[in-house]
Amino acid sequence: MALLFLSGGGEMGQRMRSHDWDATPLGDPPGWPSPLKTITGVMLSASQPMFAVWGPERIMLYNDDYAAVLGAKHPAALGRPFAEVWHDILGEVGPLMDRGYAGEPTSMENLLLTMTRHGHPEETYFTFSYSPLRGEDGQVGGVFCACQETTAQVTAERERVAEMDRLRQLFERSPSFMALLRGPEHRFEFANRRYLELVGRADVTGLSLQEVLPGIAEQGFIALLDQVRVTGETHVGRDSRVLLDRVPGQPPEERILDFIFQPLPDGRGGAAAIFVEGVDVTEARRAEAQLREREGFLMAIIGQAAAGIALTLPDGTLTFINDRYCEILGRRREVLLGTRMQDVIHPEDREAKLAAFRALRAGGPPFTAEWRHLRPDGAVVWARNSVTAIRDPDGAITDVITVSIDVSDRHAAEAALREMNGTLERRVAERTGELDRLWRTSQDLLAVVGADGVLRAANPAWREVLGFDSSQLVGRSLDDILWPEDRVATREALRRSTMGALRHFENRFRHRDGGFRWVAWSAAPDETGLVYATGRDITSEREAKEALALAEEALRQSQKMEALGQLTGGIAHDFNNLLTGIIGSLDIMRRRIEAGRSGELARYMDAASGAAQRAAALTHRLLAFARRQSLDSRPVDVNLLVAGMEDLLRRTLGEQIGLETLLDTALWPAHTDANQLESAILNLAINARDAMPDGGHLYIATGRETLEADGKEVAAGDYVAIRVSDTGVGMPPDVLAKAFDPFFTTKPIGQGTGLGLSMIYGFAKQSRGHVRVRSAPGQGTAFTLLLPRAQLSGKTGAAAEGAAPQGKGETVLVVEDDATVRLLVVEVLEELGYRYLEAADARDAIPIIQSAQRIDLMISDVGLPGMNGRQLAEMARSVRPALRVLFVTGYAENARMRSGFLAPGMDMMTKPFALDALGTKIRAMLEAR
Numbered sequence: 009m010a011l012l013f014l015s016g017g018g019e020m021g022q023r024m025r026s027h028d029w030d031a032t033p034l035g036d037p038p039g040w041p042s043p044l045k046t047i048t049g050v051m052l053s054a055s056q057p058m059f060a061v062w063g064p065e066r067i068m069l070y071n072d073d074y075a076a077v078l079g080a081k082h083p084a085a086l087g088r089p090f091a092e093v094w095h096d097i098l099g100e101v102g103p104l105m106d107r108g109y110a111g112e113p114t115s116m117e118n119l120l121l122t123m124t125r126h127g128h129p130e131e132t133y134f135t136f137s138y139s140p141l142r143g144e145d146g147q148v149g150g151v152f153c154a155c156q157e158t159t160a161q162v163t164a165e166r167e168r169v170a171e172m173d174r175l176r177q178l179f180e181r182s183p184s185f186m187a188l189l190r191g192p193e194h195r196f197e198f199a200n201r202r203y204l205e206l207v208g209r210a211d212v213t214g215l216s217l218q219e220v221l222p223g224i225a226e227q228g229f230i231a232l233l234d235q236v237r238v239t240g241e242t243h244v245g246r247d248s249r250v251l252l253d254r255v256p257g258q259p260p261e262e263r264i265l266d267f268i269f270q271p272l273p274d275g276r277g278g279a280a281a282i283f284v285e286g287v288d289v290t291e292a293r294r295a296e297a298q299l300r301e302r303e304g305f306l307m308a309i310i311g312q313a314a315a316g317i318a319l320t321l322p323d324g325t326l327t328f329i330n331d332r333y334c335e336i337l338g339r340r341r342e343v344l345l346g347t348r349m350q351d352v353i354h355p356e357d358r359e360a361k362l363a364a365f366r367a368l369r370a371g372g373p374p375f376t377a378e379w380r381h382l383r384p385d386g387a388v389v390w391a392r393n394s395v396t397a398i399r400d401p402d403g404a405i406t407d408v409i410t411v412s413i414d415v416s417d418r419h420a421a422e423a424a425l426r427e428m429n430g431t432l433e434r435r436v437a438e439r440t441g442e443l444d445r446l447w448r449t450s451q452d453l454l455a456v457v458g459a460d461g462v463l464r465a466a467n468p469a470w471r472e473v474l475g476f477d478s479s480q481l482v483g484r485s486l487d488d489i490l491w492p493e494d495r496v497a498t499r500e501a502l503r504r505s506t507m508g509a510l511r512h513f514e515n516r517f518r519h520r521d522g523g524f525r526w527v528a529w530s531a532a533p534d535e536t537g538l539v540y541a542t543g544r545d546i547t548s549e550r551e552a553k554e555a556l557a558l559a560e561e562a563l564r565q566s567q568k569m570e571a572l573g574q575l576t577g578g579i580a581h582d583f584n585n586l587l588t589g590i591i592g593s594l595d596i597m598r599r600r601i602e603a604g605r606s607g608e609l610a611r612y613m614d615a616a617s618g619a620a621q622r623a624a625a626l627t628h629r630l631l632a633f634a635r636r637q638s639l640d641s642r643p644v645d646v647n648l649l650v651a652g653m654e655d656l657l658r659r660t661l662g663e664q665i666g667l668e669t670l671l672d673t674a675l676w677p678a679h680t681d682a683n684q685l686e687s688a689i690l691n692l693a694i695n696a697r698d699a700m701p702d703g704g705h706l707y708i709a710t711g712r713e714t715l716e717a718d719g720k721e722v723a724a725g726d727y728v729a730i731r732v733s734d735t736g737v738g739m740p741p742d743v744l745a746k747a748f749d750p751f752f753t754t755k756p757i758g759q760g761t762g763l764g765l766s767m768i769y770g771f772a773k774q775s776r777g778h779v780r781v782r783s784a785p786g787q788g789t790a791f792t793l794l795l796p797r798a799q800l801s802g803k804t805g806a807a808a809e810g811a812a813p814q815g816k817g818e819t820v821l822v823v824e825d826d827a828t829v830r831l832l833v834v835e836v837l838e839e840l841g842y843r844y845l846e847a848a849d850a851r852d853a854i855p856i857i858q859s860a861q862r863i864d865l866m867i868s869d870v871g872l873p874g875m876n877g878r879q880l881a882e883m884a885r886s887v888r889p890a891l892r893v894l895f896v897t898g899y900a901e902n903a904r905m906r907s908g909f910l911a912p913g914m915d916m917m918t919k920p921f922a923l924d925a926l927g928t929k930i931r932a933m934l935e936a937r
């Protein structure tokens with residue numbers, strides 16, 4: 009039977025009729041749903057690019073015009089799923105298609121899509137709409153799209169706007185006045201700054217010329233514009249006089265203009281608009297007239313004078329010069345006229361000349377002075393100048409006459425005489441005296457030091473700073489007066505200063521009173537290898553900085569104590585409950601054991617263990633809030649982590665709350681602690697659950713963000729974004745403002761510590777990231793966790809948890825001053841098949857380390873009495889360089905300094921820890937060897 013809806017349609021109609029539809033989810037065309045047949049017939053008969061997708065697989069059908077949009081993807085796209093055809097832009101159009109399948113029509117205008125359709129990525133723009141297609145049962149079965157590619161239009165418009173902006177910038181910078189007039193009323197479409205200054209207006213856009221300049225028509229300019237508009241011929245005006253009402257309430261002001269009316273053709277022989285451009289030459293023409301008057305007067309008198317004569321305005325502008333003055337300056341008349349006299353005077357003499365002229369303008373008498381001029385060839389000319397002011401009847405200077413005589417020969421002779429009278433010995437003595445005074449009076453330490461560290465010379469300031477006379481220091485090594493801890497660094501700085509300049513090196517020198525002084529040094533070598541050094545006493549500055557640091561620390565401690573005061577209600581209540589569970593369970597267990605009822609111990613052991621785990625979790629929250637938890641940061645695949653948490657999250661949320669995840673398929677790895685990230689996401693999910701008591705949806709999405717530095721919250725760079733949003737009750741502004749405050753909670757006492765969001769904030773900040781929150785009452789809440797992007801250098805994700813693997817008979821040295829902890833650790837080692845050695849502190853451990861006994865791994869507490877764990881590890885490494893060291897610590901300050909504390913072959917665990925986790929860590933460190 010003929011398929012009427014597939015008849016016609018050009019190439020695509022033929023392809024659809026011959027396509028093997030049985031190989032697709034759509035099946036044989038006669039069995040297609042009626043809406044699909046109808047829309048297919050519409051597409052094939054249309055001349056606009058169209059396509060439709062149908063079914064859960066979203067199979068694509070399209071017409072001839074859409075084939076051009078597909079490019080090289082055609083004809084293979086026919087009958088294939090939409091996600092396969094447009095996989096390269098699925099991130100942009102996939103959500104829109106999802107909305108269509110959800111029954112929501114969507115339209116987009118000039119949407120930017122970077123698609124690969126000709127073998128390479130290209131930037132395109134499209135205007136389109138997605139409309140739901142409903143089957144006979146009323147359910148959405150597919151989506152129909154009518155589209156139009158607007159790449160050429162968008163690109164052209166963008167180029168046009170850019171060109172207009174460029175032209176406007178050029179117009180604004182132009183020294184000429186410019187405007188664009190359009191229509192028979194000559195309305196302003198554009199006017200630059202110079203034009204607005206000319207007419208005395210702030211803005212003229214949209215106004216007619218008659219409105220801006222009411223009297224302009226009577227002066228004939230509108231008639232000229234009408235003629236240009238009708239004939240399309242350019243009009244040029246030279247020295248045109250025009251009366252302009254530049255200041256409201258004042259008489260019109262006459263200006264002299266050079267201008268051009270340039271028509272913009274309309275294609276019919278006339279002008280669509282007129283471009284006005286010109287220059288205000290009023291001041292120039294007036295100056296030229298005055299100059300001509302003065303030149304006629306002066307040329308008759310002094311044209312043949314033997315001395316150089318110049319006439320200037322009061323500001324020094326040259327208005328007349330005779331031939332001799334041009335000869336003295338070595339410049340042509342046309343170059344000099346209009347310039348200022350001070351501009352042709354030697355820079356070193358300008359201030360003296362200006363001071364003399366200021367005295368003259370203040371009413372002083374004529375004066376004679378000598379100053380230098382620079383000729384264009386670089387030669388210096390001395391001139392003796394007699395200066396007289398010409399004043400009007402009111403005493404104001406109208407002109408200044410300068411008569412100049414070239415006295416360069418006399419100055420040359422005087423200079424030669426001075427040079428002959430001077431002697432080399434005197435100049436050397438003067439220079440030596442200057443250096444000697446500087447050496448003796450300087451308050452900074454001055455020194456000459458050899459490469460061997462021996463002082464060759466020291467100025468008297470050493471006595472003021474360190475209490476030692478220079479005679480006591482010269483010939484001695486710097487080591488004799490250096491503070492012992494700074495000797496090695498100073499030797500290295502001295503070595504570097506023998507090869508080049510040294511800037512701001514700080515060290516300590518021993519003072520005669522037994523203390524020390526901090527000195528900041530700059531040094532440079534000479535050609536003989538000696539080092540010339542200058543040092544400044546910065547002891548007071550250092551002490552001030554230390555005092556400031558102590559004050560800041562005291563303030564922080566005060567703030568911490570205030571925060572701890574807020575902690576009493578929630579945390580103390582929780583800890584008391586947890587301790588009651590632990591103590592009570594242990595007490596009942598002891599009674600049951602004494603009564604021989606061991607079969608009932610399991611549930612009390614579980615109760616004590618559970619309470620202890622919750623106490624440890626609460627401690628970790630406190631550490632996270634304080635940003636002092638130990639983070640094991642490494643590259644983490646966040647998508648994999650979120651996917652692995654889905655089952656846990658669904659169980660936690662319950663059946664009333666739906667969970668949806670939207671994961672960026674091109675997500676970067678994040679540099680963070682996987683376990684802490686899991687805890688943060690779980691905390692956010694639990695908060696969202698509590699905000700949806702009647703059910704709702706929780707959405708977890710991942711994405712990429714590149715941020716600029718804001719100088720406050722976050723540094724510039726690439727970040728992985730984890731967004732957790734809900735459809736819950738939301739937060740009012742006053743609650744939102746306190747969301748991250750420690751110990752703030754809207755729950756009753758005993759149902760929350762107020763540390764959940766503070767812990768997440770502390771974790772993000774400790775990971776060099778940030779947290780954003782958006783919420784409003786009735787509109788849900790969205791938290792976005794930003795973590796820095798990591799460069800992959802190995803496997804990502806957290807290590808799998810489980811029972812600890814068995815050992816292979818290795819020997820482990822346990823150094824722990826707490827007997828209970830030491831007992832538990834050696835018990836675990838024995839159960840896992842390790843040999844162990846015990847020591848309560850470093851004093852007991854050192855003989856074992858120095859012995860011939862085999863030691864494969866050392867487990868050490870950081871906070872040991874006497875020598876601490878890190879110092880013990882350094883000593884052990886000096887004896888056994890390959891020794892692996894696992895630190896355990898309950899002190900948060902050590903935990904948060906993991907990155908700077910650990911050397912290669914070292915690792916750290918924070919108390920309390922699970923014994924299986926300890927066994928797993930031991931095995932991993934031994935295997936890594």
